Amino acid sequence: MKQKYLNHFIFGLLAVMITVALSMHYMVAQSTENLKNEEIKRTAKYAEKIAQFILLETNGKIESALDKDKVLRKKLNEALFAFMTEEFRYIFLLLKDPKGIYRFLLDGSLEDPAEYKMPFFPKSNQYDTVYMMQNPQIIKRSEGVDQVWVSLVYPIIDESETALLVMDLSKEYGQYLNEFHSPLEFVVRLMN
Amino acid sequence: MKIFSSTFKILLFILATASYVHSEDIQSMILDYNHKNTLSQKRSDKNKGHMALDKKNTLKIYDQIFSSLVDRPQIYVFTDDKEYRDVFRRSKSFILTERFEMSDIILITSEEEFGKIRQEMLAGKFVAKKPILFSTSYRLLKRSTDIVGALYWEKGRSQLLFIKDRLKKHQIELPQEYKIFLIDEL
Numbered sequence: 439m440k441q442k443y444l445n446h447f448i449f450g451l452l453a454v455m456i457t458v459a460l461s462m463h464y465m466v467a468q469s470t471e472n473l474k475n476e477e478i479k480r481t482a483k484y485a486e487k488i489a490q491f492i493l494l495e496t497n498g499k500i501e502s503a504l505d506k507d508k509v510l511r512k513k514l515n516e517a518l519f520a521f522m523t524e525e526f527r528y529i530f531l532l533l534k535d536p537k538g539i540y541r542f543l544l545d546g547s548l549e550d551p552a553e554y555k556m557p558f559f560p561k562s563n564q565y566d567t568v569y570m571m572q573n574p575q576i577i578k579r580s581e582g583v584d585q586v587w588v589s590l591v592y593p594i595i596d597e598s599e600t601a602l603l604v605m606d607l608s609k610e611y612g613q614y615l616n617e618f619h620s621p622l623e624f625v626v627r628l629m630n
Numbered sequence: 631m632k633i634f635s636s637t638f639k640i641l642l643f644i645l646a647t648a649s650y651v652h653s654e655d656i657q658s659m660i661l662d663y664n665h666k667n668t669l670s671q672k673r674s675d676k677n678k679g680h681m682a683l684d685k686k687n688t689l690k691i692y693d694q695i696f697s698s699l700v701d702r703p704q705i706y707v708f709t710d711d712k713e714y715r716d717v718f719r720r721s722k723s724f725i726l727t728e729r730f731e732m733s734d735i736i737l738i739t740s741e742e743e744f745g746k747i748r749q750e751m752l753a754g755k756f757v758a759k760k761p762i763l764f765s766t767s768y769r770l771l772k773r774s775t776d777i778v779g780a781l782y783w784e785k786g787r788s789q790l791l792f793i794k795d796r797l798k799k800h801q802i803e804l805p806q807e808y809k810i811f812l813i814d815e816l
Contacts, residue, residue: 539813556784556816557791
C-alpha cells in the first residue's frame with residue numbers, strides 16, 4: 439500500500455518537473471524574442487530621432503542641401519557616427535537617382551566611408567517597398583550580406599523626395615542576444 | 631526516506647532555477663558589460679580583406695562574371711594577387727597566365743597592380759590583344775575608364791557594377807541577369 443502511494447507521488451512529481459521544465463523552456467525562448475523585439479523597437483526610435491535631425495539640418499531639402507554644403511555632409515556623417523555603438527554595424531542614408539539607382543548621401547562609418555553619391559545595390563526588394571510605401575521595415579540578413587544581423591530601413595520624407603535611412607544591427611550583437619539565455623537553456627534541456 | 635530527500639533536492643533545484651529566470655540579476659549586467667567590451671575587440675580583429683567570401687564561393691562568382699564578359703569555354707586570366715591566383719587555380723574554365731598581355735581578363739586588386747598594368751598599356755604592350763580590365767575596388771573603377779566593372783564589398787554587402795560605355799568599347803553584351811548592375815556613370 440505504502441509502495442503504491444510512493445509510486446503515485448513519484449509519477450506526480452515527474453509530471454510536475456516536466457511541466458516546469460517545458461514552461462521554463464518556453465519562457466526562455468519568449469524572453470530571447472522579447473529581448474530582440476525590444477532592441478528593434480529601440481533602433482526604430484533612434485531612426486526617428488536621426489530622421490528629424492537630418493530634416494532639421496537640411497531645411498527639408500536633403501539632397502540639394504548636401505550637394506551644396508560639404509561641411510554639412512561632414513557634420514551629419516559625424517552625427518550618424520555618434521550613434522554607431524557596439525549594436526550597430528552600419529548607419530547610412532540612401533537616395534534613388536532618376537534612373538532608379540540607390541546612391542549614398544551619408545555614411546556613419548568614419549573608418550571606410552562610402553563616397554558621396556556612390557551607387558548601392560541592396561540585396562533585398564524590401565528597400566523598394568519602403569521607398570514606395572514610405573513605411574519602415576525590418577529586413578532580415580540575406581545572401582551576399584556579411585556582418586549584419588537585421589537592418590532597419592526607415593524612410594525620411596522631405597519636401598520633394600524620399601531618402602532611406604539604413605541602420606544595420608551587427609551580426610555579433612544578434613548572436614549575443616541569441617546566446618543570452620543559453621546557459622539556462624542548457625539546464626532546461628538537461629531536465630527534459 | 632532516501633527517495634524523499636533526493637526529490638526534495640530536485641524540487642529545490644527547480645525553484646532556484648525558476649527564480650534565476652525571473653530575477654533581474656547582476657549576472658546579466660556583468661555579461662552585458664563584458665560583451666560590449668569584447669564586441670569591439672572582435673570587430674577590430676576581423677579580416678578586412680576584399681575577399682570576404684570563402685574560396686569556393688569566390689570562384690563561383692568570378693566564374694559567372696568572367697563567363698559573361700568573355701564568350702569562350704576557356705578564359706585566360708591574369709592577376710598579381712596571390713590570394714586570387716590561388717582561387718583561380720582551382721577553376722576548370724580559367725587558365726591562369728603569367729603574362730598579362732596574353733590574358734583575356736585582368737583582375738586588378740590593388741593600386742600597385744593597376745600602376746603596373748597602366749605602365750604596360752602606355753608602353754604599347756596591348757597592341758595585339760586588349761584584355762578586359764576588372765577590379766575588386768570601387769575607387770579603381772572610378773579612377774580608370776579602362777576598367778569595365780568591379781566586384782567589391784560596401785557596408786558588408788557584395789556590390790557588382792558594370793559601366794555601360796566601357797563595356798561597349800569591348801563590344802560586350804551582358805546577359806539579362808547582370809543588366810540590373812549596369813550603370814551609365816559613377
